[in-house]
Amino acid sequence: MSELVFRGNTETCLQHYGRTIKNEGKEGRTARAPMTKFTGANERTVRDWLLGRVPPVGKFMIRARYFLEGEHYGVQELERLDPLVCDLGRAIAQDRIGFDEAVQALGVPGDHYLLRILHGKIASMARATWVGKARQLLKTIGASAPAASTRSATKSASPVIALPGSRPQAREAVLKSLAALIAASTPLAEIVLSDDFTAEDRQELRTLAGDDGIYRFSNMMERLCTEMARRGIAPYARRAARR
The missing domain is CATH 1.10.260 (434 Repressor (Amino-terminal Domain))
Structure with a gap:
C-alpha cells in the first residue's frame, strides 16, 4: 500500500x-x-x-x-465508513455505476437517501434491505468493470434509467426518479444563484444544460405544480421552432 x-x-x-x-x-x-x-x-x-x-x-x-x-x-x-459503503461510494465516484442506477439497484427512496448512506449517516445497517443489494451490485459491477485509479478515471455519459417492464412499476420508477432529481436540484440551484457563483458561472450552466434546457425544465416544473397549471400553461416551444 x-x-x-x-x-x-x-x-x-x-x-x-x-x-x-x-x-x-x-x-x-x-x-x-x-x-x-x-x-x-x-x-x-x-x-x-x-x-x-x-x-x-x-x-x-x-x-x-x-x-x-x-x-x-x-x-x-x-x-470511518463501513467497508461496504466505502466500496459503493468508490464505484459511484469512478462512474462504474451512476447515482440513479444505484438508487434503483438498492431500492432506496432517492438521491438524498443514497447520499446519506455514502456520508455514513445511516445509523444501523444490520436490518437494512439495501445492504444485501449493495453487495450484489458490487459483485456484479466488479466482475465487469475493474476499479480505476482517480488519476485515469474519466466521466462517462449520464446513465439511462432502465424502467421495469410493467406499466404501473414504470410509472412509479419515473415518479421516484423525478422526485429525487427535484430534491437534489433545489439546493444546488440555490447555491448557483448565490453570490458564491458569478454571472459567468451561471452562463456556463446554461451552456452545459444545452439549448433552451433551463427554459424547458422551468416550464415543465411550473406545469407540474397543479393540474390547472398543466392544462393552462402552454408547453415551451423551442427557440429554433419559433424562428
Whole structure:
C-alpha cells in the first residue's frame, strides 16, 4: 500500500492538495484539471475548494473524497465508513455505476437517501434491505468493470434509467426518479444563484444544460405544480421552432 501524503478531514486534505499544485493562472487550470474532470465541478469551484473558501457539497463532496483517496490522501470521513459503503461510494465516484442506477439497484427512496448512506449517516445497517443489494451490485459491477485509479478515471455519459417492464412499476420508477432529481436540484440551484457563483458561472450552466434546457425544465416544473397549471400553461416551444 502506498504511503499516505497527508491525513485529515476532507476540507484540510483539499487545502493540502491545493498547496501541492500550482493554483493560479493558466498553470493552475491545468493543475486542477484532473480534479475538475473527476468531480464534474466547475473549474472555478474546484479552485475555491482548494483555497478553503467553500467546501464541496452533495455528490461533489463524495467525488472529491475519492479523488483525494486516489492521490494517496487519508480522508478521515472515508476511513470511518463501513467497508461496504466505502466500496459503493468508490464505484459511484469512478462512474462504474451512476447515482440513479444505484438508487434503483438498492431500492432506496432517492438521491438524498443514497447520499446519506455514502456520508455514513445511516445509523444501523444490520436490518437494512439495501445492504444485501449493495453487495450484489458490487459483485456484479466488479466482475465487469475493474476499479480505476482517480488519476485515469474519466466521466462517462449520464446513465439511462432502465424502467421495469410493467406499466404501473414504470410509472412509479419515473415518479421516484423525478422526485429525487427535484430534491437534489433545489439546493444546488440555490447555491448557483448565490453570490458564491458569478454571472459567468451561471452562463456556463446554461451552456452545459444545452439549448433552451433551463427554459424547458422551468416550464415543465411550473406545469407540474397543479393540474390547472398543466392544462393552462402552454408547453415551451423551442427557440429554433419559433424562428
